[in-house]
Amino acid sequence: MSGRPLPRAVGLLALVLAACTLPFVLSNFRLFQFSQVYIYAIAILGLNLLTGYNGQFSLGHGAFYAIGAYASAIMMDRWNIGYGWTLPVAGVLCLIVGFLFGLPALRLEGLYLALATFSLALAVPQILKYFEHWTGGSQGIVLSKPNAPFGLPLNPDQWLYFVTLAVLVLLFWLGANLLRGRMGRAIVAIRDNHIAAEAMGINAALYKSLVFGVSAAYTGVAGALSASVIAYVAPDSFNVFLSVTLLIGSVIGGLASIAGAVFGALFIQFVPNWAQDISKAAPWAIFGVFLIGFMYLMPFGIAGGIRLLWTRATRSRVEPEGRSAVPTQAHTTT
């Protein structure tokens, strides 16, 4: 849905304004859930950058989420640093860690990178428990939710909702600009045909590592936000299940899509709850059915499905061009 920027901008603004009204109509618990959605959306956008736009499979993004969360928690708990400051610090920290991880990962393609990141994800809870002195071991670190500044008449949940929404809008806007620019074109070129990209002078090694870093930074910031929103970090919250959940959100939402990150976040936040409402006895079975059903109906994710409907409505048949490992449709930056 590129082109026609003005109606789009107006539409997005309307959405954001609508989102701003929610704290005054929803309960604290629902606001907490929506804050969580925004946090997941940021994390998933990070993953989308790496896997959707750049074609590097990561089954370990939970690790960066954990680094961000713990970095923020430790800064707040030990050194009394304000939660706001922990966000950029967590981001930069994860940028560096991600970049460094991206370097050896350059040698690994597809399945092998997935295995490496999967192993990383499996190791995270154990590593966190091992460094007890910093992380508080199995018991984790208990934090307190910040109050709204300047005496604004908002309770912590409402305030945090606005914070996460603001960070979401900012990071999404940055992400969209990044993808529209030179770096965006380079990383997509590398995904589609990395040998040809290199032959055209793109430094694939540099860009791939950079994308790893940026992707990790996004997910790290999300993790840092979650530390404040949940007000608690513990190793078992950051197990391999988290990484898999983020990947599910990514694919369901639509891999090479910015809007997809939000759709995916909504899915992973709310569908498990619906599943539990439908069946107390086997809720995950229902979740699995939803997951499979979505993939049947929309193999390119929700964003892909919407795009397909849109082009079908506005002109004649679209056919996806051959099969790729990553569910994308050619040249998209939605």
Place this chain on the structure above:
Amino acid sequence: MDIFVQQVVSGLATGGIYASLALALVMIYQATDVVNFAQGELAMFATYICWSLINAGLPYWAAFLSTLGIAFVGGVVIERLVIRPVENAPILTIVMVTLGLLVICNSIAGWIWTYVQKPFPSPFPERPFKFDNIVFGAHDLGEIQVTLLVLLCIYLFFRFTPLGLAMRAAAHNPVSSRLVGIRVGCMLALGWGLAAVFGAVAGMMVAPVLTLEPNLMGGVQIYAFAAATLGGFTSPGGAVLGGFIVGVVENLVGTYVSFIGTELKFTVALAMIIVVLLVRPTGLFGTTVVKRV
């Protein structure tokens, strides 16, 4: 020295289980480029079916063989019904479907049979074997024999039967296979059937040791990933060998290295995966795929 030999044999026994599951993973990966994340859960489900058959009064080996048959049919049906609708979708989409299968299997198993651990019988005698002063568990020896027997049958099937040849061809080069008249879709379904059989063997062999519960195969699957990584995801023989090596190494490390406690249960597997990926990503016997630009 005695302890060393004991631990090696014990390691070969668990290694056989990893080898079976790794073979299942590699078979499907070779044919479709998809890692079937649900393989372990399907194996667990098959093991529960065997348990139910035994509880209904069937003697062990009758239940065992029936379960293999049921697993085969189950694998074929799942491929045709669940995977086929997305067979031309991007790989990550298919992976999502296998993840969906994983949670469905796990959840339904818990619903039908509850999460209470159940003992699972071993067909092998209680008394250990003594050979030259070294004591071997009968279950370990029996496990190795069963695994080797199954692997032998499969090897013979693939090497010497026309159907086995057609399945190899379909995995290797589906386009050319169609051009000689092979129904690649059917071959794929058969592949899933066979993979389910290997998984079932692994499940039924490991259940007496770990006790039967819905999360039976979680750890085994991770070790199977390590085995397939070590041996090479593109080499069935490699995956099998990888399984035995991983089993032996896990056992020896557990015996001789003191700080590997239960907290660091997967450390050996993870360390092996990382080391192999850093040094030789395609594994001992895997081949790199040459792509034309």
Place this chain on the structure above:
Amino acid sequence: MSALLDVQALEAFYGRTKALHGVSFSMAEGGITTILGANGAGKTTTLRAISRMVKTTGRIRFEGQPLERRATEDVVQLGIAHAPEGRGTFVHLTVEENLRLGAWGRRERGGLKDDFDRVFGYFPVLRERRRQAAGTLSGGEQQMLAVARALMLRPRLLLLDEPSLGLAPLVVREIFRILKTINQTGVSILLVEQNAALALDLADHVFLLETGRVVMEGPSDVLRRDDAIRRAYLGY
């Protein structure tokens, strides 16, 4: 004489791109027809259309039977063997296994030994290499293997895509000589070739494709003498 193969108004698509724009031709039984044309003209696509490897509209009849709704595997069972562009050998399997697979689509079971003998008769080098992995054969040997595998089907129609590609002239000449012999046993051949001289020698009927359309067709000895063809495709 009813046509062995009859193609009417064939259009072929790769995704949304149309590669063939209404190709029509027919082949008589027992003949050798060659499709000539530059790169990208649609020659390989035409063969793929017959083997049902691309989306098409239009009619394709083989021995009176419509092929449009059939899958590739079914077309093979009707007696059409296709040796594709790039040979399509199963490189990890042995020569013998490749040949065995060639017979998979055959209706009549049994008689495998006779087929092996016949095929080794045409290509003795394959008998020497029967237990070798197909990927270790030279280009010429792989081409022979591709033709041999197609013959194992006991096909009535053989589709050959650029058999001369990448091969030394002597080897190519040998292969074409054998193709003539095969044709004399009653196998019709539809040949796609860029080597126009050799193709015109072998074939009795020719048609010329240009950007997905048939621009010229006729008996090979007539077309061989045509000035335009000589200049464009034979280089003199």
